[in-house]
Amino acid sequence: MESVLLGIGVTALAGALATVAGAAEDTESNIGSQGDPNSQVQLAPQMGYIHRIYNKAVSGEPPAYGLWVTISAGVAWAFMITGMNPVLAIVIASALAVFVQGVYATTAYLGRTASLAKFEQPVYIDVIKSVTTVTMAHAFVAIFTTVAMCYLLVEALGHPFPLPLLGIVWGIALGAAGSATGNPFYGKERQYQTQNFGAGVPISASGNIVRYAEAGQRSSLDNGWFTAKLGGPASGVCFGLIVFLELWRTVLFESVAGGWGAIIAGVVIILIFMIIDRYIEVWARKNYGPYVKAEEVSA
Amino acid sequence: MTVQVTASTGGIPHNKIMAFGLVGSLVCLYLTYLNQYLSVEYAAFFGGLAAVFALIWGTDTIKHLCSYGIGTGVPSAGMIAFGSGAIAMLLATATQFNSMFLSPIMAVVFGAIIGGVAGWLANSVMRMNIPVMVRSLTEMAIIGAIVLMGFTAVMAGGFGFEALSAREFALFGSLAIKNFEFTVLGGCLVAVSFMLGAIALQHPFNACLGPGEKQDRTLMLAAECGFLSMIPVAVISFAFVGIGAAVLSLIVAVVGWYYTYARYIELSKRDAFAWLDAKPILEPKGED
Numbered sequence: 001m002e003s004v005l006l007g008i009g010v011t012a013l014a015g016a017l018a019t020v021a022g023a024a025e026d027t028e029s030n031i032g033s034q035g036d037p038n039s040q041v042q043l044a045p046q047m048g049y050i051h052r053i054y055n056k057a058v059s060g061e062p063p064a065y066g067l068w069v070t071i072s073a074g075v076a077w078a079f080m081i082t083g084m085n086p087v088l089a090i091v092i093a094s095a096l097a098v099f100v101q102g103v104y105a106t107t108a109y110l111g112r113t114a115s116l117a118k119f120e121q122p123v124y125i126d127v128i129k130s131v132t133t134v135t136m137a138h139a140f141v142a143i144f145t146t147v148a149m150c151y152l153l154v155e156a157l158g159h160p161f162p163l164p165l166l167g168i169v170w171g172i173a174l175g176a177a178g179s180a181t182g183n184p185f186y187g188k189e190r191q192y193q194t195q196n197f198g199a200g201v202p203i204s205a206s207g208n209i210v211r212y213a214e215a216g217q218r219s220s221l222d223n224g225w226f227t228a229k230l231g232g233p234a235s236g237v238c239f240g241l242i243v244f245l246e247l248w249r250t251v252l253f254e255s256v257a258g259g260w261g262a263i264i265a266g267v268v269i270i271l272i273f274m275i276i277d278r279y280i281e282v283w284a285r286k287n288y289g290p291y292v293k294a295e296e297v298s299a
Numbered sequence: 300m301t302v303q304v305t306a307s308t309g310g311i312p313h314n315k316i317m318a319f320g321l322v323g324s325l326v327c328l329y330l331t332y333l334n335q336y337l338s339v340e341y342a343a344f345f346g347g348l349a350a351v352f353a354l355i356w357g358t359d360t361i362k363h364l365c366s367y368g369i370g371t372g373v374p375s376a377g378m379i380a381f382g383s384g385a386i387a388m389l390l391a392t393a394t395q396f397n398s399m400f401l402s403p404i405m406a407v408v409f410g411a412i413i414g415g416v417a418g419w420l421a422n423s424v425m426r427m428n429i430p431v432m433v434r435s436l437t438e439m440a441i442i443g444a445i446v447l448m449g450f451t452a453v454m455a456g457g458f459g460f461e462a463l464s465a466r467e468f469a470l471f472g473s474l475a476i477k478n479f480e481f482t483v484l485g486g487c488l489v490a491v492s493f494m495l496g497a498i499a500l501q502h503p504f505n506a507c508l509g510p511g512e513k514q515d516r517t518l519m520l521a522a523e524c525g526f527l528s529m530i531p532v533a534v535i536s537f538a539f540v541g542i543g544a545a546v547l548s549l550i551v552a553v554v555g556w557y558y559t560y561a562r563y564i565e566l567s568k569r570d571a572f573a574w575l576d577a578k579p580i581l582e583p584k585g586e587d
Contacts, residue, residue: 042509050580057506059374059498067494071531074491078538081481096531103527103560104498107520108506110567114516115509120583122573162480165487168494217580 007251010156014149015244018174021145022239023232025065025174026182028138030190030231031131031224032056032105034064035179037187040201040209042112045121047207052124054131054220055112056105064104065175066168068139072097072147073167080163086151094144101143102136131220138224146174149243157247170243177239185231190223245269310514313359317438320356321407324349324445328403331452335459340544343536344529344551346452349445350496351525351555357442358503358521359514364435365504373508376439377501381493383413383436384443388451388458391444397459406444414440443496450492453532453548455483456540466539481538488535495531499524516566523563526556 028034033041034056041053058064072093079089106128113123150166153159159166191209192201213222249269253261327349333342361376387409396405417440418433448458455462464484465477479485503520507513529552537545568574573581 048583050583052580059377059501059505063374063378063494063498067498070491070494074486074488075531075534077486078488078535081486082538096534100527100531103523103556104502107523107560107563108502110564110571111503111506111516111520112509114567114570115507115511117511117570117572119510120572120581122575122578122581123567123571124575124578126577162486164490168490171494211580 004251007157008248010152011244011247011251014152014247015240017145017149017152018243019236019240021142021149021174021236022177022181023228023236024138024141024145025061025178025239026185026235027224027228027232028135028142029056029061029178030182030186030227031138031220032135033186033220033223034058035061035183035186037183037191040187040191040207042116043207044209044211045116045119045207048119049207049209049211050119050121051209051211052127052217052219053209053211053223054105054127054135055109056135057108057112058104060175061179062172062175064101065142065178066172068097068101068143069146069150069171069174070164070167071100072143073150073171074164076147076151077163086155090144090147090151094140094147097143098136098140101139102132105132105135127220134221134224142174146170153247157251173242174239177242178235181238182227182231182235185227185234186223189231190226313363316359316518317356320352320359320442323352324356324449325403325407327352328406328445328448328452329400331449331457332400334452334456340456340540341547343453343456343540343544344533344548346449346458347526347529347532347548347552348449349452350449350529351522353442353445353449354496354499354503354525355518355521357439357446357500358517360435360438360442361501361504362517363431364429364439365508367429367431373505374498374501376435377497377499379417379436380439380443380500381447381497382443383417383440384410384445384447384496385489385493387413387440387444388447392448392451392458392460392463394460402458403445403448406448407441410441410444411437414438439500442500446496446500447489447492450496450528450532451483451489453529454488454492454536454539456536456544483539491535492532495528499528511570513566513570516563516570519559519563519566523556523559526552526559530556 032054038055038057041051041055042057044051072090075093075096076089079093080086109128110123113121147167150163150170153166154161154163188201192205194210195201195205211218213219249265250262253265255261327345330345331342334340357380361373364376365373387406390409391402391406396402414437415433418436421427421436422429422432451458451463462483464482465479466482483489502524503517507517507520530549533545533548533552536548
């Protein structure tokens with residue numbers, strides 16, 4: 001009983017860490033314009049819209065976060081087997097991973113922007129200086145919390161995988177959660193807020209992202225400020241729930257039916273979420289209906 | 300609407316880069332055998348240099364493959380290279396080959412077989428019908444295997460099965476015990492090498508693609524990514540090799556990274572439309 005209580009406590013703590021990680025990850029990727037909205041940032045100069053938005057085209061978020069978290073987990077693991085204090089090891093390893101992330105971010109911005117010279121898109125050095133550091137800070141939070149969570153799984157819950165392997169699994173999961181949940185807030189709600197709500201992005205509007213702010217010109221930091229309100233927390237809840245439910249079912253039901261209990265519980269959780277998703281989809285279709293053509297205004 | 304993938308043509312021909320990358324990385328991998336031969340660990344850093352050579356070659360391969368309009372496929376190309384390369388690497392580091400100093404050659408052979416099969420599946424079974432697919436995937440599986448072996452050599456001082464899976468701990472002076480958990484394979488550090496290599500392989504072309512892509516800038520970025528990946532690998536090596544060898548690997552990585560990064564920024568400055576600091580958006584004047 002005591003071990004189950006401890007397990008539930010660790011599960012809650014891991015879920016909380018994952019929530020912070022998800023929120024930081026989404027905000028980081030939106031400030032840097034990573035993930036699928038990046039294609040519009042890349043496209044804008046080709047359509048004649050010169051902008052001052054960061055262009056962090058490292059790869060999709062899942063592989064990129066797979067890398068940052070795995071670096072941190074691997075280096076922390078190596079430090080720990082030499083006898084270093086785990087907290088110190090994870091902090092130093094996360095700092096090293098963030099250094100790699102920052103270098104990748106600058107080379108991506110410089111490379112993509114320099115290759116757009118034909119369309120008169122200049123390289124803005126102040127964008128690199130001001131935005132890279134902010135994405136690095138958010139990435140540090142995301143990486144540190146994810147690796148700390150993985151460490152909890154190994155040390156407190158006795159997970160059989162070594163830390164680097166958990167790092168690659170949960171790093172990719174973190175990137176996937178942030179990408180799937182957070183990007184609509186950035187892509188459709190922020191870059192295209194001049195379009196009518198629900199209009200989608202027609203071909204004619206491709207690349208026509210919002211480049212000017214309420215005062216002056218829009219910076220990528222404004223995008224982070226905007227998505228930190230809803231997109232970030234939504235991603236955090238998504239990743240936190242993934243981690244929490246995954247551990248919860250294992251801690252509670254692993255002893256049932258020789259391990260099959262946890263698997264059955266997992267399938268049941270997936271079925272419940274499928275029913276919820278289907279209900280929301282049907283509800284949304286009924287209330288908003290299919291896309292309709294704009295009604296002709298009578299002359 | 301997706302981003303159009305455009306790449307420059309001309310420059311150094313691909314076959315030349317391939318020869319340069321293959322020979323350079325094989326020579327560097329063989330130089331890591333000095334560790335075994337001389338019973339030292341200082342030659343570990345040659346593994347990192349092998350990875351850099353292979354990544355330069357791989358960047359050019361990805362450029363050729365992705366010029367067939369595989370826009371979002373650029374990062375995936377890095378993943379499949381290392382997925383197939385990991386199998387080739389594990390087969391090639393088997394004790395039979397390593398004891399005969401054959402592991403690097405066998406990595407090329409196994410990589411070619413696995414990559415060739417993957418390319419054939421992609422082209423003939425999945426009907427992608429991309430002319431360079433079979434050749435590119437063959438090259439990339441070899442590159443993946445070489446980079447993984449190179450990083451492993453930096454971490455553990457060699458890529459023999461003993462170096463990968465066993466580590467001796469000194470207990471009370473002369474008494475030593477063997478540990479299999481705290482090793483490169485036991486700690487699953489192949490996952491770290493996998494991600495470091497896969498992202499480093501796809502990043503240079505992914506970052507530089509566009510109408511103004513230049514071969515020298517892209518390849519400089521490839522070298523930069525190689526040295527940058529070597530930095531965490533060298534830091535991890537502190538746990539496995541002597542402090543002198545690990546510091547040497549770290550210095551080689553940092554110096555190489557700094558030089559290539561500075562050169563890359565210079566080349567970006569050369570190719571950029573303008574290099575501005577704290578200036579507003581300049582609306583384009585158009586070409587006419």
